[in-house]
Amino acid sequence: xxxxxxxxxVRPEDRQAVYVFEAPVRVWHWIHALxxxxxxxxGYLIANPLPAIGGEASEHFMMGNLRMxxxxxxxxxxxxxxxxxxWGIVGNSHSRELFYLPVWRGDWWRNFxxxxxxxxxxxxxxxxxxxxxxxxxxxxxxxxxxxxxxxIVTGFALYGEGLGLGSWAxxxxxxxxxxxxxxxxxxMWHLLGMWLFIVFAILHIYMAIRADIMTRQSSVSAIISGWxxxxxxx
Amino acid sequence: xxxxxxxxxxxxxxxxxRRGFLKYCATTASLLALPPSMIPRIAEAIENAxxxxxxxxxxxxxxGCTESLTRSSSPTVEGLIFDAISLDxxxxxxxxxxxxxxxARHAAMEENDGNYLVLVDGSIPMGNPGFSTIAGISNYDMxxxxxxxxxxxxxxxxxxxxxxxxxxxxxxxxxVSVKDLVTDKPVIxxxxxxPIPMVITGVLAQFLTFxxxxxxxxxxxxxxxxxxxxxxxxxxxxxxxxxxxxxTFDDEGAKAGWCxxxxxxxxxxxxxxxxxxxxxxxxxxxxxxxxxxxxxxEPRFWDKGGFYQPLSTGHFGSGAKLAGAAVAGAALGVxxxxxxxxxxAKFTREA
Numbered sequence: 286x287x288x289x290x291x292x293x294x295v296r297p298e299d300r301q302a303v304y305v306f307e308a309p310v311r312v313w314h315w316i317h318a319l320x321x322x323x324x325x326x327x328g329y330l331i332a333n334p335l336p337a338i339g340g341e342a343s344e345h346f347m348m349g350n351l352r353m354x355x356x357x358x359x360x361x362x363x364x365x366x367x368x369x370x371x372w373g374i375v376g377n378s379h380s381r382e383l384f385y386l387p388v389w390r391g392d393w394w395r396n397f398x399x400x401x402x403x404x405x406x407x408x409x410x411x412x413x414x415x416x417x418x419x420x421x422x423x424x425x426x427x428x429x430x431x432x433x434x435x436x437i438v439t440g441f442a443l444y445g446e447g448l449g450l451g452s453w454a455x456x457x458x459x460x461x462x463x464x465x466x467x468x469x470x471x472x473m474w475h476l477l478g479m480w481l482f483i484v485f486a487i488l489h490i491y492m493a494i495r496a497d498i499m500t501r502q503s504s505v506s507a508i509i510s511g512w513x514x515x516x517x518x519x
Numbered sequence: 520x521x522x523x524x525x526x527x528x529x530x531x532x533x534x535x536x537r538r539g540f541l542k543y544c545a546t547t548a549s550l551l552a553l554p555p556s557m558i559p560r561i562a563e564a565i566e567n568a569x570x571x572x573x574x575x576x577x578x579x580x581x582x583g584c585t586e587s588l589t590r591s592s593s594p595t596v597e598g599l600i601f602d603a604i605s606l607d608x609x610x611x612x613x614x615x616x617x618x619x620x621x622x623a624r625h626a627a628m629e630e631n632d633g634n635y636l637v638l639v640d641g642s643i644p645m646g647n648p649g650f651s652t653i654a655g656i657s658n659y660d661m662x663x664x665x666x667x668x669x670x671x672x673x674x675x676x677x678x679x680x681x682x683x684x685x686x687x688x689x690x691x692x693x694x695v696s697v698k699d700l701v702t703d704k705p706v707i708x709x710x711x712x713x714p715i716p717m718v719i720t721g722v723l724a725q726f727l728t729f730x731x732x733x734x735x736x737x738x739x740x741x742x743x744x745x746x747x748x749x750x751x752x753x754x755x756x757x758x759x760x761x762x763x764x765x766x767t768f769d770d771e772g773a774k775a776g777w778c779x780x781x782x783x784x785x786x787x788x789x790x791x792x793x794x795x796x797x798x799x800x801x802x803x804x805x806x807x808x809x810x811x812x813x814x815x816x817e818p819r820f821w822d823k824g825g826f827y828q829p830l831s832t833g834h835f836g837s838g839a840k841l842a843g844a845a846v847a848g849a850a851l852g853v854x855x856x857x858x859x860x861x862x863x864a865k866f867t868r869e870a
Contacts, residue, residue, distance in 0.1 A: 337765075337766070351762075450736065462737055466818060468789075469785065469817065469823055475831075
């Protein structure tokens with residue numbers, strides 16, 4: 286669209302705005318983020334239940350509710366990711382950047398190194414990169430493709446335990462128990478995945494705000510409006 | 520050829536009433552989740568069964584599995600069923616010793632070639648054949664020799680099924696399970712430390728009735744007994760859903776019989792029949808006695824961290840690696856910051 290047309294004629298330093306995140310990508314980003322928050326909170330409480338509450342047992346359904354919310358959020362998470370894969374196929378070129386790392390390109394590695402220097406404050410300005418920078422792209426791929434798939438696979442495998450043997454979740458994801466050894470290992474790795482998502486969230490939010498402050502590119506507003514705007518160089 | 524009485528004739532001779540026998544068949548049918556129409560078929564199959572030969576091999580084990588089995592063998596019907604099986608070789612229970620015992624094993628193998636059942640308890644040491652021998656024969660050699668002509672192999676207990684305590688970290692004897700070695704015969708895993716006696720006899724009854732291997736789960740366990748988690752069948756499950764947990768062994772929750780999840784209960788990940796079949800002739804099972812499930816019928820349950828640590832707690836060992844990574848990360852940050860400052864100082868000087 287306009288973004289790619291602008292790429293060819295306008296020099297990076299003169300660029301005004303590029304339409305990066307199409308609406309489905311933006312909607313998915315926030316659904317994905319929200320479902321991770323819900324899944325992490327309920328998941329943590331499933332692994333480490335709250336102290337017992339007083340009163341009659343019949344008045345409470347704490348774990349039952351937590352599990353139900355967790356399951357609903359997991360369907361949102363899983364189906365949302367499936368829709369995101371679809372949009373990676375039909376969307377613009379930026380919508381595909383999540384799913385592959387162009388490790389065969391020399392400039393990608395060069396930019397990776399330059400971006401790393403910038404992140405470590407060893408370089409004053411951000412390297413001029415259109416789209417996502419290589420480090421961000423690597424993090425997105427590791428955490429939001431690999432880890433997301435891992436959490437979907439282990440999560441639905443555990444869900445299949447509740448549905449019972451022969452259920453769809455058991456049929457599709459039952460192999461996970463052999464892959465990771467047994468049900469207790471699957472639980473442990475699934476819980477570890479939650480901590481990895483929390484690590485990613487901390488880095489991701491820090492980097493997004495940092496980019497807004499320290500580079501010419503808009504970052505936080507881009508995932509709301511879709512437009513990556515560029516400040517004038519002083 | 521000698522006249523071999525059928526199981527039905529033997530039961531009659533031992534004074535078991537027809538009514539008692541059918542009751543046992545009905546119990547077995549319901550344990551195996553079969554419709555009532557299958558009861559006559561089970562009765563017929565057991566009555567007419569010709570005492571299949573069974574060879575029981577004990578390797579690196581503690582005899583707990585045999586103890587468990589004999590606990591059900593006082594005058595209950597399943598005990599007689601087991602009598603009615605021709606148990607031709609069993610280290611602990613056989614009267615013969617030395618050459619006679621080994622001769623009995625060889626005789627059983629030759630007479631019933633291709634038809635006998637091999638029951639194994641205990642793991643097999645692969646580190647050194649001398650770690651465990653019987654009659655001068657290493658466990659590995661005895662297993663492979665005996666299994667060669669067997670119809671099927673039943674691995675009794677977690678050691679035979681998954682390696683068990685000899686196979687636990689650091690596994691000094693290089694212990695392996697039966698399934699690791701026997702690849703050309705059907706292997707039924709009946710894990711547990713020990714397995715429930717009714718489950719052992721139930722698997723045998725199922726094999727007798729249908730003459731076929733029962734449906735098995737991913738770990739080779741019969742679905743009839745290992746198809747549900749303890750958690751899903753636990754009578755304390757409602758307390759879990761309600762968020763009512765015992766936090767210590769002597770608090771109000773423990774007295775009130777609430778869920779033992781936070782005290783390390785492995786029920787949610789453990790597939791076994793304890794919560795339904797129970798122990799000691801249906802008296803109780805660990806959770807009913809106020810103790811969390813250890814998960815003894817799951818692979819490598821000894822290596823899963825503390826028995827009293829909640830389920831999802833990791834078992835990565837000490838936090839030494841984590842601390843190392845944190846120190847390395849901090850050092851990298853300091854180095855990068857120092858380098859950045861030097862550059863900045865240079866810029867400022869030049870400007």
